[in-house]
Amino acid sequence: MIPARTIVIKLGTSSLIDETTHDIQYDIVAGVASTVAALRDGGYRVVLLSSGAVGFGLLRMGLPSRPSSLLGKQALAAIGQGEVMSMWSNVFSQRGIAVAQVLLTHDDIASPKRYDHAVNTFNELLSIDVVPIVNENDTLSTKEIQIGDNDTLGAITATMVHASYLFLLTDVDSLYASNPKHDVHASRIDLVTSISSLRERLDFSDLGAGSANGTGGMATKLRAAEIASAAGIFTVIASSSRPSVVSEILEYYDGERMGNGASSESSGDTEDGRPLHTLFFPDPCSRKGNGLKAVGLEIPPLMS
Numbered sequence: 001m002i003p004a005r006t007i008v009i010k011l012g013t014s015s016l017i018d019e020t021t022h023d024i025q026y027d028i029v030a031g032v033a034s035t036v037a038a039l040r041d042g043g044y045r046v047v048l049l050s051s052g053a054v055g056f057g058l059l060r061m062g063l064p065s066r067p068s069s070l071l072g073k074q075a076l077a078a079i080g081q082g083e084v085m086s087m088w089s090n091v092f093s094q095r096g097i098a099v100a101q102v103l104l105t106h107d108d109i110a111s112p113k114r115y116d117h118a119v120n121t122f123n124e125l126l127s128i129d130v131v132p133i134v135n136e137n138d139t140l141s142t143k144e145i146q147i148g149d150n151d152t153l154g155a156i157t158a159t160m161v162h163a164s165y166l167f168l169l170t171d172v173d174s175l176y177a178s179n180p181k182h183d184v185h186a187s188r189i190d191l192v193t194s195i196s197s198l199r200e201r202l203d204f205s206d207l208g209a210g211s212a213n214g215t216g217g218m219a220t221k222l223r224a225a226e227i228a229s230a231a232g233i234f235t236v237i238a239s240s241s242r243p244s245v246v247s248e249i250l251e252y253y254d255g256e257r258m259g260n261g262a263s264s265e266s267s268g269d270t271e272d273g274r275p276l277h278t279l280f281f282p283d284p285c286s287r288k289g290n291g292l293k294a295v296g297l298e299i300p301p302l303m304s
């Protein structure tokens, strides 16, 4: 029997709420839930990183845009987080899957004791087949101490649960050498073996901007890939518009586990049957657990 593998899937606000119409993207939400169900059938343990607390708070209060004050955002996150969880709880319970809310702050990661408690809770939830749904505890996260973006929190979570893969699902299908929204000739980057040499080549003043609803963008995704890579985890950037792309990518790399054979069976987006995505290889010097310190966060190493 193949041992269980853990994967972390991160979904940003721009994937949950349409930026123009402000509608909740229920097709994406349902697609994520059925993909998670399929992955679990394939023997994967799944952790979901869901943004959306501030965005759902805005919707609930009928406000048009994010407030500029931290306090305003904290209050909206407190309003919206329950709505986010209620949505996930409903959509997963239709598939007989229980979910759990895990809210983390920087302090929980910086304190060895609290870090261990969080790791133990993750392990317990996964061992009883529950899908942990993670977000930053925005109400308690002030400017000085916040993790700040959920791409980074996704990488930290992936490290905590010893994930094999971190999937960052977003509104573009992969990393591009320039911003595809501004440059129609932007070239796709399929594989990244060295993030530091990529940093030397890419212009983040154009690639870094996130959407109006979210806080991230490619800069935070690269930072997340760096953290995950240093901890021996593969990071994937792919489009949230077709959440089943996660299963297709795992079939492509991990076909035996998904029970469908290799990639030739998959529909694929490219001529060679490869679903569109960018894959970041783990740092060859990586050791599980050392990824967080590698990028300067004061975080204790994992006990394995």
Ligand SMILES: N[C@@H](CCC(=O)OP(=O)(O)O)C(=O)O
Binding pocket: 011, 012, 013, 014, 050, 051, 052, 053, 054, 055, 077, 135, 136, 138, 148, 149, 150, 151, 210, 213, 214, 215, 216, 217
């Ligand atoms: N914790 C915040 C989201 C922070 C964040 O990184 O958002 P995003 O750029 O949409 O992934 C929230 O739930 O609204």
